[in-house]
Amino acid sequence: MNIKGILVISRNIHFSKIMRKAKVEAASSKDKRVTRNKTTVEEKISVDLSTFKKKVKPKLSKHTAFEVIETLETAQDIENIEVKQEHAEEVAIKQEIEYKISPQKRKHIKIEYDIKNEETKKNRNIPCNWEQVLDNLREMRKDADAPVDSMGCNKCHDDDALPKVQRYQQLLALMLSSQTKDQVTYAAMGRLKEHGCTVENINSTSDEVLGKLIYPVGFWKSKVKYIKKTTEILQKEYDGDIPDTVEKLCKLPGVGPKMAHICMKTSWGLVTGIGVDTHVHRISNRLGWVNTKTPEETRKALEDWLPQELWSEVNHLLVGFGQQICQPIKAQCATCLNHELCPYGIKYIKNELKGKHIKKGN
Numbered sequence: 001m002n003i004k005g006i007l008v009i010s011r012n013i014h015f016s017k018i019m020r021k022a023k024v025e026a027a028s029s030k031d032k033r034v035t036r037n038k039t040t041v042e043e044k045i046s047v048d049l050s051t052f053k054k055k056v057k058p059k060l061s062k063h064t065a066f067e068v069i070e071t072l073e074t075a076q077d078i079e080n081i082e083v084k085q086e087h088a089e090e091v092a093i094k095q096e097i098e099y100k101i102s103p104q105k106r107k108h109i110k111i112e113y114d115i116k117n118e119e120t121k122k123n124r125n126i127p128c129n130w131e132q133v134l135d136n137l138r139e140m141r142k143d144a145d146a147p148v149d150s151m152g153c154n155k156c157h158d159d160d161a162l163p164k165v166q167r168y169q170q171l172l173a174l175m176l177s178s179q180t181k182d183q184v185t186y187a188a189m190g191r192l193k194e195h196g197c198t199v200e201n202i203n204s205t206s207d208e209v210l211g212k213l214i215y216p217v218g219f220w221k222s223k224v225k226y227i228k229k230t231t232e233i234l235q236k237e238y239d240g241d242i243p244d245t246v247e248k249l250c251k252l253p254g255v256g257p258k259m260a261h262i263c264m265k266t267s268w269g270l271v272t273g274i275g276v277d278t279h280v281h282r283i284s285n286r287l288g289w290v291n292t293k294t295p296e297e298t299r300k301a302l303e304d305w306l307p308q309e310l311w312s313e314v315n316h317l318l319v320g321f322g323q324q325i326c327q328p329i330k331a332q333c334a335t336c337l338n339h340e341l342c343p344y345g346i347k348y349i350k351n352e353l354k355g356k357h358i359k360k361g362n
């Protein structure tokens with residue numbers, strides 16, 4: 001047999017291994033969307049193996065869509081995913097999943113720390129009726145009974161601890177909260193506080209013990225590493241305190257712009273930007289307040305026109321609203337006070353009345 005023949009056989013063996021792995025993962029998943037994705041994958045493999053190895057395999061092996069679904073924000077999300085969804089909702093959840101399983105996309109997002117002077121803001125695209133929409137959001141959130149209201153990151157620290165310890169705990173809660181339900185973060189912080197949630201104590205805690213304390217927060221293994229590295233930096237460079245600028249906070253392992261802006265508000269009382277998580281991103285787009293693809297784009301677009309004194313409030317309002325009413329799927333548009341002002345709601349209700357399904361979710 002010539003060298004070319006050996007290479008072909010070797011490539012086929014490698015190909016078979018990849019196919020076996022993809023099939024095993026497909027069989028273990030209950031989600032039919034995932035299975036459909038793998039069918040697509042098989043087609044892609046037959047065409048271009050190198051593309052599969054570079055682009056598709058990581059999504060299947062480390063961050064399967066099913067794993068990501070488990071990390072969506074509310075129990076209602078998961079419940080809704082498990083039953084069959086309509087086309088528009090599938091599109092919406094697919095977008096949500098695609099964002100969450102594509103960390104490589106986020107690596108290239110340029111983070112801007114500066115707050116533009118009101119006078120220098122240009123090309124403002126101020127949505128109509130936004131003040132009425134905001135008033136309606138306040139009305140719908142007046143009971144403050146969403147998970148974020150009682151178990152959000154600003155509710156996880158020990159009020160009796162030293163200020164710098166409280167700030168450290170607030171930062172840790174934010175790190176744990178990424179892609180994790182508030183209830184889960186709150187419980188993990190409770191265990192950490194019982195263990196002793198100070199810079200010194202976490203530095204001397206083994207990765208294994210720390211992992212057990214924070215489990216089952218989303219991506220807990222990565223978070224163990226980030227927390228250990230960040231805590232070490234805080235001890236060496238900040239005397240056990242946390243940095244007091246967005247730029248320095250974003251340099252800590254595992255800390256992104258959303259966390260940094262929220263941390264600046266909760267820990268230092270400074271509003272430096274809008275904390276845009278998946279809820280703020282989704283709802284801002286549905287309302288037509290922005291037209292963006294990523295939370296970081298949403299932050300910049302919102303900051304372009306929304307008065308700065310509302311930045312902190314809007315984060316809190318939209319997160320709770322997203323947990324209770326404007327969920328990723330099955331948004332409760334019919335009972336939402338904004339259904340006549342919200343482009344997504346108008347379209348959704350119109351099509352519901354016609355007995356059709358809307359074509360695009362956002």
Ligand code: SF4
Nearest residue numbers: 326333336339342345
């Ligand atoms: S009308 Fe529907 S999509 Fe629009 S804000 Fe209300 S719940 Fe969300």
